[in-house]
Amino acid sequence: MVAPSTSPHARPRTHWATTLIAIVVALLGLPLLGLGAWLIVLGGSWYYALAGLGLVIVAALLARRSMAAIWLYLLVWLATLGWAYWEVGLDYWAQVPRVVAPTILLVILLLFTPLLSGRKTEGAR
């Protein structure tokens, strides 16, 4: 029996792996967005809510298997690097919570690029 997913023409609109990663990214993004909004109300940094919002949108794009998810996450990741450097410079230990987890997520998302489709080529593979 040939699995339906091996045929580009029979490819379903979703894939279990992209659905899973979309859920994971949403579960990371929603607390950042929610708690980050609370932090803004408390007068603290805006980074977390904005990053959380970015992740929620990334999750939605992943669920739609859109390559835009990767590009948006790259933007979030680069912004994170810039913000982290602005806050604590090159302090090695201070960078750990700011860049390690987002970079691990970047690597994981990049592994998903074969399962995603760019807008122009959607449905063509």
Next chain:
Amino acid sequence: MPVSPKPLLAALLVSSALTAPALAQAPAETTPDPLPAATGTTTPEATPAVDADTDDAAGAPEDEIAAPTAAEPDPGTQPQQSARAPQPQPAVGTDWPFWGGDANAQRYSPLDQITPQNVGRLEKAWTFHTGDLPTGSAAGKYSPEVTPLKIGDNLVMCTAMNNLISVNAATGEKNWEFDAEVSNDAIPYGATCRGVSTYTAPDLPDDAPCKVRIIEGTLDARLIAVDEATGALCQDFGENGQVDLWQGIGEKVPGWYSVTAPPAIVRGIAVTGAQVKDGQAEDAPSGVIRGYDAVTGELVWAWDMGAPEANRNGPPEGETYTRGTPNMWTTATADEELGLVYLPMGNSSVDYWASNRADYEHDWSTSLVAIDVTTGEPAWSFQTVHRDVWDYDLGSQVTLIDYPNGDGSTTPAIILPSKQGDIYILDRATGEALTPVGEIAVPSRGDLEPEALSATQPVSEWHTLRKPDLEEKDMWGFSPIDQLWCRIQFARARYEGFYTPPTTETRWIQYPGYNGGSDWGSIAYDPERGLIIANYNDIPNYNRLIPRDEPLAPPIYEQTDGGDAGGKAEGAGDPQVGAPYGISVNAGWRNFTGIPCTSPPYGGIRAIDINTGETVWDTPIGTARRNGPWGIKSYLPFKIGTPNNGGSVITKSGLIFIGAATDNLFRAIDTATGETLWSDVLNGGGQANPITYEVDGEQYVLIAPGGHHFMETEVTDEVVAYKLPRD
């Protein structure tokens, strides 16, 4: 807020002006001193003193202190006429005769066989097991912190539960053991015995039993004296070699009143305070300081700040020393020449509420107090916190040095470190600061008891280990999510910087936390290089005063199992009976992953130039190998800077030996650079001060890695000695 005791020996006192208005001191008795000023270096106070045959009064100390003024020498008389003459003090080197190394507590050894060049070849010589490990209800409450003494051929030490053991210093073989039979319910906060003291009785014949004796204070509040040679109880001391320190304290509640530090022995008087378990009640055991004749065990004097005259010889039958007063749980330093003992006092029994304290508590709390042991009266004091509501007890033993005045001369001085990180240098005779002391305005006095708190606090303008105030960006975590959670906690807490007042509506951030700065491990001093070596903590606490309608632990005297309250962090739900609030302390301010909310390093070690007060080097201490989220060991070999407890030893050859950090490493650091040159993995936490000594021409370095429940390191019963391999 002057804290000066009223001059008690007016004829001997000279008034002096003070640079810091709130730090008043009265100058000390200026007893004429036949001894040359101690060099404070490698053979301190080894000068032979006057003959000891004037010590008859030692046999009848009660008579002497019954009429203290009569016993006082007139100005200008020779000290031979005083009741107790200074005795020569043993030198550090081959031996390690005092808890702090030498009589000056410098933790400096003139040994130089182990050098920066060969320390890499250091290896284990032997490991001794004391056999004292937690049983039953003592589980999770062990923090032995023990530092042995080395005298002659032997090491003498106590164990966590106060058993006394003598061990051959070259082989680690046991000579004798004395079982103190301390029961588990006597454990206050942790089962700790930092060390013992030794005393050579000058009037006893050389072959008399207990000519050289070991004296310890115990968790169940006894002073015990045993023969150094045999471990047999000294029959001339107290009753069957023991003195009951519960006398005059009041109702005996095991674990509420415990001795964890070695007594300071000055002119034949063993001086001890006690740890009064924090935060239980205002009506708590007294913080009285008592001096006992080191030969007979008789009470020579008591210093009860609430009733200094009335209770000097002990309270009347049926009464107690003044309850709830500031105590001294750490190690005092003896000044044999001046006849003073320097007491680093803690806070009142209820640490986080000031309104119900008496004036004398305000005056003496969290001060270094010099007591004239010949009279039992205070000579001077120096306060490091006014109206302490942060549990900033003075935790470090003070170190005696000859402070360079800058013109080639020196002044006999004291290095006083504090939990806030401030390092003060004081004149031993007068208590006057020799380095600049400032008085800063606190950010506010809060809403709860503003009138009871001080508007200003002292700081050292010479040197502080304290870092700048926290900011939101100092919050840490392993991921953005726990870091964000800590930022929210930061934003919701009351925090106005150093000395933020306690609150109950929200948490408040106390930074530095109650572990220091400098704690009981104290600092070390290299007199040849002129360096202070200070390891320190750099971590906040996250506190809240808890109203009575919220759950609090019952006070210790209402606990059916007295053991329940031990082990956990101090202040984690303590009732503070008598105050309107209990206290909740999140020590180290740890988030849901168990790691601190603030950024590392959490601890460091620093070299400070004694001439300038400037930092020579400063580096984090402790790697991440044993640390990680949810207690998972990361095995990362990177230096992160962990919380640390326990001091260091400096050798003449230019090495610093220290465990202390929570990575269970014992390491040798280059005194010149701060670089770690050698380390070895211990089986337990190295939360104890190491020592170094020599046997048969070989230098040993030793640490007892007993672990620590609060520092969350493995508990062992090991004592480990290292030396260079024989070529």
